[in-house]
Amino acid sequence: MGPSILDVFIQYWPLFLKGTLGTLRYAFIAVGLGSILGTFVAFMHLSKNKILSSIASVYANILRGTPLLVQMYIAYFFIPIVLPILNSVDKEVFVLIALILNSSAYVSEIIRGGINSVDSGQSEAARSLGMSASHTMTKIILPQAIKNILPALANEYIAMIKETSMAGTFMLYELMYTRTILANKYLSWQPLFIIAGIYLLLTMVLTTLVKKLEERFSVSD
């Protein structure tokens, strides 16, 4: 059996802490930059221009319809081949790109859904007052859509915390990567339970926070 879970945790907690911070950081970068990209994709998707809207739709479908792990492998091995100029770049970046693109697809659907959830009468009323399309979006639609978008984005962050565990496969220092380190010290099973416990703690705490956020939004309605 070897040492107990508690022994391993007490001895190696700085490793787990570093891994946890890595996980939170990668998830934050993925969802943060993914949100910026996803916003563009969402507006492309909502555009009346059929070509733009189709491109966005295909983009979101491919990234949501293929496993993230496959996307990471493709980014890790294929980007350096087609763009040799990037050979000197840390390979961590390619894996992060896959995370960001993947997140942008989900975020684009969240934003699109949030905007579509606002009653079409709202935009009709604004346009009938002579408000421009952009004012209608920024002053009428988005302030109402945000109530649906923000909690969903927070949920996407929670999901991404779990997804980043795959990045350890590519030597990114996140929570799951501590398993690889400790496996080299012949600790095969103890780290797994510690890692699982930390993931569970993170998602439970964040889920509770999101619930609070949702309640606050529904009160102001």
Added chain:
Amino acid sequence: MTDMTTPLIETKDLRKNFNDLEVLKGISEKIYKGEVVCIIGPSGGGKSTFLRCLNMLEEPTGGEVYFEGEKLDPKSTNIDLHRQKIGMVFQQFNVFPHLTVLQNITLAPTLEKKMPEAEAKEMALKLLEQVGLLDKANEYPRKLSGGQKQRLAIVRAMAMEPDVMLFDEPTSALDPEMVKGVLEVIRKLADSGMTCVIVTHEMGFAKEVSDRVLFIDDGMIIEKGTPEELFDNPQNERTREFLSQVL
């Protein structure tokens, strides 16, 4: 007083299809400044679609709409300037729930007409007083009854100082006891000389308030005339049938 020289709104052979469904089958009509025109007819006959084409909320499939002599083009940015002069009130009120009553009124004038905040506020308070909502100025619309929401929607449109007001079944979504107050506001507006085009099921109101009545069914104007002509002595069989069902 109606000015009979140039029409404020003119439609020429206005057509609208929703996919295979022909909702408007060529409507040509002129509405003059100061006129109060009520549009009546059975549900699904095209009256709301006709009204929504007048400010291009619904893009016509064929024909033209002229407003103050200019052809309306939904794709032109100019359309926003025209819409500022065409107020519209909806069946479902469509007040902005995330803004206070006051902000509902001041938003469009300050944004689109660059009206100073203080001036917009002063005007909004005056309008609210006229419709008995002054004490609600800082409330959010969720605190208002249906009738109050609709009165807010009317003054929100008025704040843009439009040349015409379009009403799309303004009392159809209201509880019966709320209808009177809203009709009272519309009547005052009509009496003040505002050009009004009103799609309504309130026949008594239409008869009282209108200069002219249009009966629209099956995507066409079947019959039109003064309220006396249309209500008391309808010529068309379909008009008679409709009126016998609703009166």
